[in-house]
Amino acid sequence: MRQRHAVVLGGSMAGLLTARVLTGHFERVTIVERDELAGGWAGDPGADPREREVRRGVPQGRHAHGLLAAGLHVIEELFPGAAEELVAAGVPAGDVLGNVRFCVNGYRLKQVPSGMAALSFSRPYLEAYVRAKVFALPGVTVRGGHDIVGVVVDAARARVTGARVQARDGAPETLAADLVVDATGRGSRAPRWLAELGFAPPQEERLHVDLAYVSRHYEVDPALLEGDIAMIIGPSAAAPRGGAVMLQEGGRAVVTLFGILGDHAPLDDAGYRAYAKRLPLPYVSDIIEASTPLDDAVKLRYPASTRLRYDRLRRFPKGFVVVGDAMCSFNPMYGQGMSVAGVEALRLGDLLCEGGDFDALRFFRAVRPVIDIPWQIATGGDAALPGVDGPRDARTRMVNRYLNRLYATAARDEVVSLAFNRVTNLLDPPAALLRPAIAMRVLVRRGTKTVHEL
Ligand SMILES: Cc1cc2nc3c(=O)[nH]c(=O)nc-3n(C[C@H](O)[C@H](O)[C@H](O)COP(=O)(O)OP(=O)(O)OC[C@H]3O[C@@H](n4cnc5c(N)ncnc54)[C@H](O)[C@@H]3O)c2cc1C
Structure with missing residues (x-):
């Protein structure tokens, strides 16, 4: 009833x-x-500016926001036809692995079509x-x-x-x-x-990370992304900082630079660009250098x-x-x-x-x-980073060693890259990475260099 x-x-x-x-x-x-x-x-991203307005109560709306495959499934279940409607309105779309460039702990993951859709929008637009x-x-x-x-x-x-x-x-x-x-x-x-x-x-x-996001919007020529809709460089043991470029509705992109444990990107133009240049891969910086900023950098701290x-x-x-x-x-x-x-x-x-x-x-x-x-x-990913106060027991060290081998394998192996992506998109549990079919590929891998070693 x-x-x-x-x-x-x-x-x-x-x-x-x-x-x-x-x-x-x-x-x-x-x-x-x-x-x-x-x-x-209104559908048309230019029609009503309030659709892209960052609300006071949701200041994170200024910063890069990705929707995982599990989340897109929920949106579709609750609002059937949502993805189609958003794409028709001009939201950039692609494959969650085939069109998203990921660098995890210094390894650039192999890009392969996963069959999972990804949409790339601003947070206020999705919320609207x-x-x-x-x-x-x-x-x-x-x-x-x-x-x-x-x-x-x-x-x-x-x-x-x-x-x-x-x-x-x-x-x-x-x-x-x-x-x-x-x-x-x-x-x-x-x-x-x-x-x-x-x-x-x-x-x-609580897991203390002292993270800060520093973001700007840019007018970006999508061709610069070579068919991708987003690029994400995560922090690694060698560099506790990262960056993301995400295309958005309305022909622009958000660029977010993030760093943990106080390694925060500066807000001024020169400092912001210099910080991006020190990321382990050049592509976020390349986009910044080739594009026109539309606003000033804004910072948001996330302690834990x-x-x-x-x-x-x-x-x-x-x-x-x-x-x-x-x-x-x-x-x-x-x-x-x-x-x-x-x-x-x-x-x-x-x-x-x-x-x-x-x-x-x-x-x-x-x-x-x-x-x-x-x-x-x-928390497992964060605790693997130097300086983050997480468990350091033998089991955690073993898991982290295995994961590091897995990232290295995922840099050249489509099957492992896809398996990892399904886990991070919350479609499969982490235990899926220990299945014999994946573990065999991980354990027999031969040295793939991290981007820091190249
Ligand atoms: C920098 C940053 C980046 C993020 N990136 C991502 C991402 O890429 N992908 C992702 O899935 N998630 C991301 N998140 C998390 C995501 O924003 C939240 O998980 C999501 O918004 C759900 O949060 P919520 O609705 O529970 O709370 P919130 O989004 O915090 O909303 C709380 C709401 O309650 C209202 N409110 C609070 N107190 C009161 C009160 N006393 N009276 C009346 N109203 C009140 C606020 O105004 C607000 O509207 C990010 C978060 C941050 C901080």
Whole structure:
């Protein structure tokens, strides 16, 4: 039976994708968001500048954002025909491996058609598309320009019965709800609300990376990318910095330079270009030098990957759940956050399909593997970099040695390159890299030099 009202706190990707799923289970869904949200999507990237506007609440929108294959699958499932519609509107598209140049730990991966589609858009444009689709659904109401004050509970303090919200210059009001979803991102106040209600807050796991993204947009001749839609150079043991060029809708590209542990790209033009020149491969710098900048560089710091272990709690109020970055925020270099939020939304829908009184603890446990895998990929990858404070035990050293051989093999072996790509796109679990067919190729490889050694 359909319940009456769900309130989603936060109108970014996790909130929107969750709201889309909730419309199948609730008569009304209200999205509450601090920013004013434009609801249209004209299709033509030039038609409505608001579609590409970076919102205050989502400052990462200025920076490179990739959608993994797993995430594109979710978008297609929730909005059938989305990829076709976005491509028709001018979003650059290609193959996730055949048209994306990757350099991992100093090895440039072999490019081969994978059969997996990739779209390359700006974050605000994707969000505007999803927003327009969700806002058009029957039963959806949007409270833009509203701050979330807290949650409301019943007399027994066992069930969340609504949310307190406040319009700018308005008085606080209560939105009664059968389910309140916290999708407010890294700044979520859910742990504090839980403590105030007498519940144990979740433990926090953190991996400090002191990462910064520094980005500029450029008018780029797509021919410079030689058929690719994106180029990504990840940090390596030899160089804790990287860069990405991603074509976007509207005939431009975003260039993001990133470095960890304080090795941050400068904002001034000369410093920015010099930093790009010191990347292990020249292609990001080559694009910068041959293209016209459209704006000044902007910096965003990301101190640490953070995971709140809601899945380990024993008590949690009914009528309340936490999703997206509010539950787990991954080092953005791995491009996982939106895709994980999408898969979480699908799992939430699966549990709601079972009917009965929704139990958030079951949801947190159901999404544990959904989070475990990208968390392992991101924190494992970071911990392999010198200076990052991760596990250094014998097992980790062995895994890292194997992975390094695997990257070297993937530089010349299509099968291994594809297997690795399926894992990083969250389509296969990391264990797939240990399958005999892959392990044999990795263990018999003969020396491929890293780009640092060439
Ligand atoms: C630099 C950077 C690059 C990234 N690159 C990628 C990438 O390449 N690929 C990828 O998949 N992911 C990437 N991510 C992660 C991705 O942006 C998030 O995972 C994704 O946006 C889902 O987050 P969310 O919706 O849970 O939270 P957020 O995107 O943080 O949104 C939270 C929302 O809640 C609202 N809000 C917060 N507090 C309140 C309040 N008190 N009252 C009202 N509203 C409130 C905010 O305004 C905002 O709209 C990147 C992140 C960063 C920082």
